[in-house]
Amino acid sequence: MISKAKAKFIKSLQLKKYRKEEQCFVVEGAKGVAELMSSDLEVLWLAGTEAFLRQHHPLVSRQKAEVVAAGEKELTELGTFATNNAALAIVRMRPHVAPNLKSEFVLVLDDIRDPGNLGTIIRTADWYGIKHIIASEETADCYNPKVISATMGSFCRVHVYYTALTDYLYGTDRPLYGxxxxxETIYDVNFGKEGFIVIGNEAQGISAAVHSMIQKHITIPRIGAAESLNASIATAIILDNVFRSQK
Amino acid sequence: MISKAKAKFIKSLQLKKYRKEEQCFVVEGAKGVAELMSSDLEVLWLAGTEAFLRQHHPLVSRQKAEVVAAGEKELTELGTFATNNAALAIVRMRPHVAPNLKSEFVLVLDDIRDPGNLGTIIRTADWYGIKHIIASEETADCYNPKVISATMGSFCRVHVYYTALTDYLYGTDRPLYGxxxxxETIYDVNFGKEGFIVIGNEAQGISAAVHSMIQKHITIPRIGAAESLNASIATAIILDNVFRSQK
Known part of the structure; x- marks a missing residue:
């Protein structure tokens, strides 16, 4: 049985304002919660069906947080999905600290507004081993339930740091690609071993201020007639070419 | 002024059942309707704001269909978008005829269920010059408003043919990639000049029956830890590698 107060608290975390105030967020569904339990994120409270808790017993028993059994109906009512037949957790946000970058490629998101796009970008970044994303303050919130869901568990491994991009990028000696x-066609670019890769807004592209800082303009070759690519699709194609060039 | 009967008819086309019965579908928004007017699709009825109709006057004046001026509020009420400040059209579906394939690459969609994914796949296919998609009957309907919207106008150039995949693919001499x-890593595959590229369902992958027909199994190299890629992302990375290999 989940208390009304707890249910109300979980509902409040659907809004960015309350997530920010409380510094926590919600993860829903089997895949996300299972990956969460083996990550370095701090679980504050966990509810799961008996089947889910049994299936993941070793991980569940390691949790320091309160763990409660709940029915599918209860879980669904708590969350934002159409159905949730597995689990839901309240999780502490990572501290808001600029990442300590090594020699690595980093994605820079210049106002990615669509939560689905952001989630897919995080998932794709994780596929290519990207650990850090620097996002403009207008980029969708990475703790939004739609983003968390679209990452398919990759929110556990990819850190998103929100900041004013021009201040952050000013004076970096890492190559800046946009x-x-x-x-230059991405098939010919020598990406080297590290760099920032800037992805622009879905409708407006890269903002003028960030655009003026870019050292290497890169292009995905087009054969057909579409005017542009979806932002998450462009990100994926660029990352594939970056890592292909490392071989 | 748009009649109640017309508004009711347009609303009915949000459902696949009625689209199929009437053999027509709806296109909403400036980008989609503008591309539509310069395509070979048959527009049956068109409503636009005065600003939109003025801006696209040469194309609008070529239309044989009835064209009516409408306010933003009226357009929004007719459609499925949160807002529509430009135009809406009723369009005749293409005839359901198997495509006459040349030496070309063709996407085969084995139960892509998410309309956003299907729309993004059509848009990406168009970027790479793909003209034809063969889709299983369980794949999302390409005339669904969410699909049309996500294609960003590419529904005008990419033809989707729905059929039973195993029957269709049986006995083809075109290479079948899955x-x-x-x-084999896609970086090393020699894709040649033509082929079918099969993309599987978001959760289940390629179905057993289609899987057994595949001649060349291909893989997108992974560097990081994500378990899988979104279906539209995987499609894009494969297409980029196919066309890169043509150079």
Whole structure:
């Protein structure tokens, strides 16, 4: 049985304002919660069906947080999904600290507004071993339930740091790549061993201020007639070419 | 002024059942309707704001269909978007005829269920010059408003043919490629000049029946820890590698 107060608290975390105030967020569904339990994120409270808790017993028994059994109906009512037949957790946000970058590639998101796109970008980044994303303050919130869901568990491994991009990027000696329709084809670019890869807003592309800082304009070759690519699709194609060039 | 009967008819086309019965579908928004007017699709009825109709006057004046001026509020009420400040059209579906394939690459969608994924796949296919998609009958309907919207106008150029995949593919002499986690890396595959590229369902992958027909299993190399990629992301990375290999 989940208390009304707890249910109300969980509901409040659907809003960014309350997530920020409380510094915590919600993870829903089997895949996300299972990956969460083996990650370094701090679980504050966990509810799962008896089947889920049994299936993941070793991980569940390691949790320091309160763990409660709940029915599918209860879980669904707590969350934002159409159905949830497995689990839901309240999780502490990572501290808001600028990442300590090594020699690595880092994605820079210049106002990615669609939560689905952001989640897919995080999932794809994780596929290519990207650990850090620097996001403009107008980028969708990475703790939004739709983002968490679209990452398919990758929110556990990829850290998103929100900041004013131009201040952050000012004076970096790491190469800054930006996708545009008139740059060097990504098939020919020598990406080297590290860099920032800037992905622009879905409708407006890269903002003027960030655009002026880009050292290498890169382009995805087009054969057909579509005017542009979806932002998460462009990110994936660029990352594939970056890591292909490392071989 | 748009009649109540017309508004009711447009609303009915949000459902696949009625789209199929009437053999027509709805396109909403400036980008989609503008691309539509310069395509070979047959527009049956068109409503636009005065600003939209003025901006696209040469294309609008070529339309044989009835064209009516409408306010933003009226357009929004007719459609499925949160807002529509430009235009909406009723369009005749393409005839259900198997495509006459040339030496080309063709996407085969084995139960892509998410309309957003299907729309993004159509848009990406168009970027790479793919003209034809063969889709299983369980794949999302390409005339669904969410699909049309996500294609960003590419529904005008990419034809989707729905059929029973195993019957269709049986006996083809075109190479059949399928993405899996254990195939040859796409960086090394010699894709040649034509082929079918099978993309599996978001959760289940490629169905057993289609899987057994695949001649070349291909894999997107992974560096990080994500278990899988979104279906539209995987499609994009494969297409980029196919066309890169053509150079």
């Amino acid at each position: 996708a545009s329709l008139t740059g | 993405a899996s986690l254990t195939g």
